[in-house]
Amino acid sequence: MTKLSALCIGDELLDGRIADKNAAWLGARAAEHGSDLESVRIVGDDLDLIVAALEQASRDSDLIVVSGGLGPTADDITRDAAAKWVGAELELDEQILETLERRFAERGYPFTPNNRRQCMFPQGADILQTRVGTAAGFAVEKNGCRALFFPGVPPEFRWFVETYILPKIGQHEGRRHRERLAFYGLGESQLESKLDGIEELAKEVGARVSYRAEYPVIEVNLKAIDEASLDRMRDHVLERVGPWLVAQGDETFAERLGQALLDHEATVTTAESCTAGRVAAKLTEISGSSGWFERGFLTYANDAKTDMLGVKPEILESFGAVSPQTVCQMAAGARAAAGATYAVATSGIAGPTGGTPDKPVGTVHFALATPDGVWHRHVAFSNRGRDRVLTASVYTVLSLLLWELEGRLDEHRVDGPFSDDEVWAPMGIRIED
């Protein structure tokens, strides 16, 4: 088996500006190809340290994947270190220069002298052409070890690995049958306990299950040796946590939701307070979203809720902006004002300031207006930071819409549906909170 190691280069990886993601991604992809990543080294933009790291890595690996430091600026010295390590000079590659100049010209960018640096490679290196970004990669050998140098920008790095590394490693085990199921609204340990027995089933049918939390969604990844085993695994999962499904296979949440709206020939509008545009941004994440989204209302201030959506001032006064009554009027008002099939609304306290004993940070109310009435949901998010509260809020309100479209809303904890009369004279509504 190929002994694979990674070397990630950049001061920004060591002083806390960013955490390296390339090595972990490389490890995951290598593992899928049946090969292990043996070790990772991270060093700063320092010529001698890079050379030393290459030398050390070359002694315990067959293949070193190097990322970072190939850009045009003076602190990008990886190519110099590679040359020093193998004892070669850097030389200009005319063909790469020509390609790069042409690409810059096509885009109307000025080709500055420092861009020429990106066309310099250690003498004798194999040059690895790119179809992404501007920097070409290269490969050199020493101590019986081959070192491949790729740009550190994650999309470029990934393209180089897919193109130049993965086809060369691993035993290429028979292609596994895979499924990805994404869920929202369950914690990771909650999901795992609901799936009780899945490890035994996996053992029985020769399958593997793994979990991946990409906040706020949790993915269950299934791999099996044949389609029948995969079906049994998938059934096991969906029987137990099917109601929380938000995406499957290659689709994104936004794609699934968009397709469901198209299938119903339905449109949706948004009335956002705390989320302030994030719900609409998610709805329009994909091309063609004008098919289901025409307009939305950002009503941060109370006056905006009244002017734009018709929320009654006495409701705001009696119950506050962050209340079931206000959010239901926001949704009903937006649906009427936009002439849309559905409306979603949010109002809450995302923090870090603005909480009160009654309504602490993380208190968010949601409403979904439908042709059959208005649904309400309240969530008390733990105070894990403004961005996380808002991200989860987007998923909460849009999964209500998805589940309604897919006939699964009654499997979730929601109040309603409330009629127009109840929403607009809401002193009489009883909403569990």
Next chain:
Amino acid sequence: MTKLSALCIGDELLDGRIADKNAAWLGARAAEHGSDLESVRIVGDDLDLIVAALEQASRDSDLIVVSGGLGPTADDITRDAAAKWVGAELELDEQILETLERRFAERGYPFTPNNRRQCMFPQGADILQTRVGTAAGFAVEKNGCRALFFPGVPPEFRWFVETYILPKIGQHEGRRHRERLAFYGLGESQLESKLDGIEELAKEVGARVSYRAEYPVIEVNLKAIDEASLDRMRDHVLERVGPWLVAQGDETFAERLGQALLDHEATVTTAESCTAGRVAAKLTEISGSSGWFERGFLTYANDAKTDMLGVKPEILESFGAVSPQTVCQMAAGARAAAGATYAVATSGIAGPTGGTPDKPVGTVHFALATPDGVWHRHVAFSNRGRDRVLTASVYTVLSLLLWELEGRLDEHRVDGPFSDDEVWAPMGIRIED
């Protein structure tokens, strides 16, 4: 200065299950204390690889911070590797055993035999008591280097670093002087050519400059040995690319913009077509944003632009939704409808579909309505994906607002200001495109 390196241990860090976060966090905290993290190594749960990594790290560091592999299960072998590295046996520490048994009893957990492993340390090691979690840490020395072993669970790791590392580093050395300057609207190589001469200056004053691209912003990071040198470096940068500055020091772009609006006692509203909420989301990224943002308009469809903002149907018909004329009417209409000091507007083709020969994907028009008239800007983004076009659009329109507030707008390529008459009878406007 203490030469600090990190060694992170665990198969899960190499097969893609999780990406290590401890090293980046350590680097950030060390930098705050004026010390650099020189290198990071990541290896799996393999006795010989851990020993080899300790040996290598000890040769180029004074202090190694080791994380992970101190748990009770069979794959936790870091303590064995530490013992093997220094040539000592593991021995049971009775005091730690007693503490651990008592802690388990208090919590009502069963104390299983494998928990005893957590009380074994290499003979002669310094034992580092914990007040978090269950595993104690320890320290050993070899090759003139001290290695400290901490649990890998991030909250525990952090506690150990705060307690046993940070107080020991940085006190001795002069604190480094740092500055972060963030720019928008210049490519990385373009920025570096404008900064021509900075490497020479850096050498002269004993400073360092590094660049980091976090799309779509580029950061210039300066480190110097004293405040006077840092000032000279900062001046050099700001004299040359000051007009493109969008954030400085610890502040985010949203924070700087919010503060500028507060300083001017100004409010802003948004009229978004292609960006569909992303501009407002950025404006409200921070707590207290209701101080400058009250409402916004998401006008994806033409009818919405007319109904909500008063864009004239004949303008949409003659020039299209993606045009200088439309976007200027959107901004002017939003400013009037919201009664805000400023309005920003976007209309464009984010792709991947929807482009035409005249208006290819990446064509975006921007407007900024001010008390003195409406400014227009057109950008032809290269087609690098929907998400990137929209992210850059948010920065383009909000940097116009920031630069207007800070009196820097006339240093940029914009058309205008157009008066109300010109905007609302725009057949007569000549806007360079």
